[in-house]
Amino acid sequence: MADTSTAGQTNATNPVAGPAPGRRSGRKLANTAMRLASPLAIILVWQLASMTGLLSPRILAGPSDIIATAGRLVASGELINGLIVSFLRVLAGFSIALILGILLALVSGLSRLGETIIDPPIQMLKAMPFLGLLPLFILWFGIGEAPKIGLVAFGTVFPIYLTLHGGIRGIDKKLIEAGQTLELGTFGIIRHIVIPGALPSLLVGVRYGLSVAWLSLVVGEQINASSGIGYIITYARDFLQTDVIVVCLLVYAIMGLLTDGLVRMIEAYALRWRPEVIA
Amino acid sequence: MSTLVDIRKLHRSFGGPAVLDGIDLTMAPGEFVALLGRSGSGKSTLLRVLAGLDTAPAQKLELPSRRSVVFQEPRLLPWKSVIDNVALGVRRADARSLATQALADVGLSHRVDAWPLTLSGGEAQRSALARALVREPELLLLDEPFAALDALTRLRMHDLVFELWRKHHPAVLLVTHDVWEAVALADRILVLDQGRFIKEIRVDIDHPRRRDDPRTSRIEAELLRELGVEPLHA
Structure with a gap:
C-alpha cells in the first residue's frame, strides 16, 4: 500500500517538478533510508540476541539461520515443490470463486428477481466466520485436496460477489440509456457497458479476494496436508525447526505480494482509460 | 407532403398532472424543428418518448425506425x-x-x-x-446538446450542426431553452408549456441567419414573450 501511494506521488509531481528534481529525489532517498532504519535495527537486535544465546532457536531462529535455511530448502527443491502445490490450490480455489462470484453477481446485479433470490443467503453466509467451517469441510470432503480448495473458494467468493454486485448497481443509468438509443440490445449493453463499467470494482474484489485466498490456504494447509507449504510447516513444527517455519511464512507473504502485483498490472492495463492512469 | 413523424394525442403523466397533455406533432423528412419550453414544460419527456426511452399512450405514434439521440451530456x-x-x-x-x-x-x-x-x-x-x-438516422433527436458548453463553443456547434444537417439531411428535433439557437437553426419552432404546444412559428429566413437581422429579432422577441420573459427592447 505504501508503495502505491509513493509511486502515485512520483507520477503526479514529476511533470511539474521543474525547479529542483535532484534535491527532491535526494530528500526522498533520505526519507526512505530513515524509514528503513528501525526495521534494520530490529533485525540487528534479533541477530545479536540469537548469536548470544539470549533467543533460543526453539523459540525463534536468527535471521542468518533463516537465510541459510531458505537457501538449503530452495537448493533441495523442497520449497519449490511445496510452493507449486500451494500455488495450484490457490489457483484452483480462486478460479472457482471467480467464476461463481461473477455468475452470482451478474444474475443478482442485472435482475431484481435474481437479487431477491441470491442476495439474502449470500449476505447471511458472509456473516459466518468462514475459517470456522473447516471441520465441516473435512467431514464433507475428507482430508484430500477438496477441503483445502473448497475453503479457499468459499472465502474468496464473497469479496468478488460483493464488489462486482456493487459495481453493476452503480453503473450510470445514462450510459445504459445511451446504449438503448444505439440499439445495442440487452447482451450488447451487458457486454459493452455493464461489464466494463463494473470492472474497476471487480478488480478491487479480486485483489481483496486473493489476500483472503492465501489466508484460507494457510489455515487449510495446517490440517493433514501431505504436500505444500503448509505440510513443510507442520513437519517443521514437529521437529522444532523455527527457521523453516519462518521461511515458509515469508514465502506466503511473498506469494501474496506477487499475486497482488499481478492484479495491479492487469488493473493498470484494463483501466488505462481512467484519467489518473492516463496522467 | 410526406410525413416522417406523426403523433396524435400523446399523453404522459408520472402520477401527478399530465406532463404531456394530448400532444399532436408531425414532421416532414429533413425538417429541422426546434422545441422550446421552460424547465418542466415536458419537452425532455416528449424527446424521450420519441427516442424510445419512455413509453406513453397515444392515439397514433408513427416514427421512423432509424433514430439517433444526442443528450446534454456526451454519454460516451x-x-x-x-x-x-x-x-x-x-x-x-x-x-x-x-x-x-x-x-x-x-x-x-x-x-x-x-x-x-x-x-x-x-x-x-x-x-x-x-x-x-x-x-x-432519419430522425435526429437533440436534447439540449449545447447547454453545457461555453458560449463560443456553442456558437461554433450551431454552425457545425447546421452544416451536418445540410449534408445528411435528417429530420431534426432540437430541444433547447436557448431562443437564439432555435431561431438560428430551425425551419419551425414549437413552444411547449404545461404539456401543450402554445405556439408554432415558421422561420422563412435564409441561412446564415444574423442576430441583428430585424426579422430574427422579431421572432426572438415573440418567443421570449411566450416563455414569459419581457424583452427589454421589444
Missing part, C-alpha cells in the same frame, strides 16, 4: 476510444471506416484514438454528434 463510454464509441451503434462490417469518416465530418480526425475522458467538452459533444450521425 469512457472505456472505449472515441472511434470505438462512434462505431458502437453501427452493425456493419465497415463500421470503423464509417466512424472514421463521421469523426472527420465533425473535425475530430486528430482525436480518433483518444480516451473520452481526455476530451474537452466541445470535443466530447462533437464525438456524440458523430456517434449519432454515423447511424444515418
Whole structure:
C-alpha cells in the first residue's frame, strides 16, 4: 500500500517538478533510508540476541539461520515443490470463486428477481466466520485436496460477489440509456457497458479476494496436508525447526505480494482509460 | 407532403398532472424543428418518448425506425476510444471506416484514438454528434446538446450542426431553452408549456441567419414573450 501511494506521488509531481528534481529525489532517498532504519535495527537486535544465546532457536531462529535455511530448502527443491502445490490450490480455489462470484453477481446485479433470490443467503453466509467451517469441510470432503480448495473458494467468493454486485448497481443509468438509443440490445449493453463499467470494482474484489485466498490456504494447509507449504510447516513444527517455519511464512507473504502485483498490472492495463492512469 | 413523424394525442403523466397533455406533432423528412419550453414544460419527456426511452399512450405514434439521440451530456463510454464509441451503434462490417469518416465530418480526425475522458467538452459533444450521425438516422433527436458548453463553443456547434444537417439531411428535433439557437437553426419552432404546444412559428429566413437581422429579432422577441420573459427592447 505504501508503495502505491509513493509511486502515485512520483507520477503526479514529476511533470511539474521543474525547479529542483535532484534535491527532491535526494530528500526522498533520505526519507526512505530513515524509514528503513528501525526495521534494520530490529533485525540487528534479533541477530545479536540469537548469536548470544539470549533467543533460543526453539523459540525463534536468527535471521542468518533463516537465510541459510531458505537457501538449503530452495537448493533441495523442497520449497519449490511445496510452493507449486500451494500455488495450484490457490489457483484452483480462486478460479472457482471467480467464476461463481461473477455468475452470482451478474444474475443478482442485472435482475431484481435474481437479487431477491441470491442476495439474502449470500449476505447471511458472509456473516459466518468462514475459517470456522473447516471441520465441516473435512467431514464433507475428507482430508484430500477438496477441503483445502473448497475453503479457499468459499472465502474468496464473497469479496468478488460483493464488489462486482456493487459495481453493476452503480453503473450510470445514462450510459445504459445511451446504449438503448444505439440499439445495442440487452447482451450488447451487458457486454459493452455493464461489464466494463463494473470492472474497476471487480478488480478491487479480486485483489481483496486473493489476500483472503492465501489466508484460507494457510489455515487449510495446517490440517493433514501431505504436500505444500503448509505440510513443510507442520513437519517443521514437529521437529522444532523455527527457521523453516519462518521461511515458509515469508514465502506466503511473498506469494501474496506477487499475486497482488499481478492484479495491479492487469488493473493498470484494463483501466488505462481512467484519467489518473492516463496522467 | 410526406410525413416522417406523426403523433396524435400523446399523453404522459408520472402520477401527478399530465406532463404531456394530448400532444399532436408531425414532421416532414429533413425538417429541422426546434422545441422550446421552460424547465418542466415536458419537452425532455416528449424527446424521450420519441427516442424510445419512455413509453406513453397515444392515439397514433408513427416514427421512423432509424433514430439517433444526442443528450446534454456526451454519454460516451469512457472505456472505449472515441472511434470505438462512434462505431458502437453501427452493425456493419465497415463500421470503423464509417466512424472514421463521421469523426472527420465533425473535425475530430486528430482525436480518433483518444480516451473520452481526455476530451474537452466541445470535443466530447462533437464525438456524440458523430456517434449519432454515423447511424444515418432519419430522425435526429437533440436534447439540449449545447447547454453545457461555453458560449463560443456553442456558437461554433450551431454552425457545425447546421452544416451536418445540410449534408445528411435528417429530420431534426432540437430541444433547447436557448431562443437564439432555435431561431438560428430551425425551419419551425414549437413552444411547449404545461404539456401543450402554445405556439408554432415558421422561420422563412435564409441561412446564415444574423442576430441583428430585424426579422430574427422579431421572432426572438415573440418567443421570449411566450416563455414569459419581457424583452427589454421589444
